[in-house]
Amino acid sequence: MHRFFANKSNFLNNLVVLQGSDVSHIRTVLRLTVGDEIEVLDGEGSLYLVRLSELKNKLIKCEILSSEKNDTESPLKIHLGQSLVKGNGFDVILRKAVELGAHSISPLLTERTVTKSDSDKKIIRWKKIAEESSKQCGRSSIPKISNSIVKLETFCQQASDSDLKLIFWEMENKKRLRDINPETAPNSASVLIGPEGGFTQEEVETARSYGFHSLRLGPRIFRAETAPLVVLSLLQAKWGDIG
Numbered sequence: 001m002h003r004f005f006a007n008k009s010n011f012l013n014n015l016v017v018l019q020g021s022d023v024s025h026i027r028t029v030l031r032l033t034v035g036d037e038i039e040v041l042d043g044e045g046s047l048y049l050v051r052l053s054e055l056k057n058k059l060i061k062c063e064i065l066s067s068e069k070n071d072t073e074s075p076l077k078i079h080l081g082q083s084l085v086k087g088n089g090f091d092v093i094l095r096k097a098v099e100l101g102a103h104s105i106s107p108l109l110t111e112r113t114v115t116k117s118d119s120d121k122k123i124i125r126w127k128k129i130a131e132e133s134s135k136q137c138g139r140s141s142i143p144k145i146s147n148s149i150v151k152l153e154t155f156c157q158q159a160s161d162s163d164l165k166l167i168f169w170e171m172e173n174k175k176r177l178r179d180i181n182p183e184t185a186p187n188s189a190s191v192l193i194g195p196e197g198g199f200t201q202e203e204v205e206t207a208r209s210y211g212f213h214s215l216r217l218g219p220r221i222f223r224a225e226t227a228p229l230v231v232l233s234l235l236q237a238k239w240g241d242i243g
Helices: 021-029 089-099 119-137 152-158 201-209 227-239
Strands: 003-005 015-019 037-041 046-055 059-069 077-083 104-109 164-168 188-193 213-215
Touching (some): 015 021, 021 046, 021 059, 077 089, 089 119, 152 201
Parallel strands (some): 077 104
Antiparallel strands (some): 037 046
């Protein structure tokens, strides 16, 4: 069954209103009509079975038939600071990060970032990718994509409340994730992943000054598109909901 997201403010009594690109998708692409049923998520852990009751050019009204809890979010809120990478690599990383349960994703501009992005257009695109990926993998909420491309130090400052702060650096020769064993399981983790050329020594020192642990993933160096998927999988297996 087709699934859509709607803001909680769009739920009115026994109705939910769909707007924006969902309208043309339902009318033109899916060719649904009055009486057809779809599923709508409110982004807060509830799933609604609804019936299309009124189709207009700019909005669709749906009658709520039933609702149930559908919380598929990980107990570990991972805030991913991912450096921009070449080509469409960030798009691929974003889709996989959504599947792997990242709570929020911030595109980073770092010293060795090669790609220079038209940030406004890219941010809009990335938010759309996050929404579509959330629908496809059954997420009960859409991960937050930052409203702008941020610098590493800004991300570090915003991570002040995270239980766990990690920066992955191929030049680290001592600590790995398996060496991080807090007394209580973390509820949140802020994670920094570098671009193709990795982080500079200065960037790692900056992160450390904000309480980040610098870690190495293993004896091999991963591609920029592979590293975040490995990190997210390991974190979810250790403290989240995978495995």
